[in-house]
Amino acid sequence: MSLLIRPATLEDIAQIEAIVEAAYSPYIERIGRKPAPMLDDYASQVLARRVHVLAQEKTLSGFVVLIDTEEYLLLDNIAVNPAVMGQGFGRQLLDFAERHALDAGYPSIRLYTNEAMRENIALYLRRGYVETHRVEENGLRRVHMRKALS
Template sequence: MIRKAKPSEIVQVMAITRACAVKMIENKIYQWNDEYPNIKAFEKDVSSGELYVLTISKTIIGCITISEEKDIEYNDIEWNTKDSKHYYIHRVAIHPDFQHQGYAKRLMDFAEMLAIQNNVSSIRLDTFSQNLRNQKFYLARGYLKTGEIYFPRQSEFSFYCYELIIT
């Protein structure tokens, strides 16, 4: 089941993203670190109603942030659609014990269905340039690469921006 996260669940969500960060680092993907994702980001996500969790038998195994707020880092990207009503996806995570079982697909299916229901023009996101698996995942879903940005506190490498046109 996918539902909005509760404030009391932020600790569990942080544990999932930390476990993901450890696994990525083991695979030489330096996308997440001690500074990101952080509790402040998830507190903001929960308070704005943008953090969703994926549960299996009442256990949280994953999360996704679906926001209408455009981060300033995206301002210089040449998106395929004009700025209007968009969803911005952040902090998609599935606990490593549950990865490669289609759960990330379920989270993205949920976000895309929500976008259709709410007449959103497109879904925009970024993924780490060194994370080839994520890039293939989004391209296979029909997302188009639109540019690249940098988050120096996360990595010296860039992040690629992608967009899926909904309407």
């Protein structure tokens, strides 16, 4: 299976939204509401050239949303279709995000996740991210993390 990471197009929106729904719906009960990624405007994100997809031809396995700031690259969202989890696609997308940050000259990459998503926090810690702070934003309890790049 030949997968590549490429910039998303508007043709990808339906699949991106389906991945978001499948990946984040299980957290609704735990958080008590829809997680923030389920409320995002993916067409706007795609038009702003922030979204990259992991695709085999026209079939998407996952995606990542990256936002440039003056000081760091923000990994705003990363999601893999639960139907293909366990195949290393999340790792490929994280590797891509970190390479993208390095190539852009950023000294670090940052992200945040809901504190109820304990599995994600553990995964990021294993990947070398460190927790910087916790805060409530827009009614969501978020854990902010950072990874220094070299």
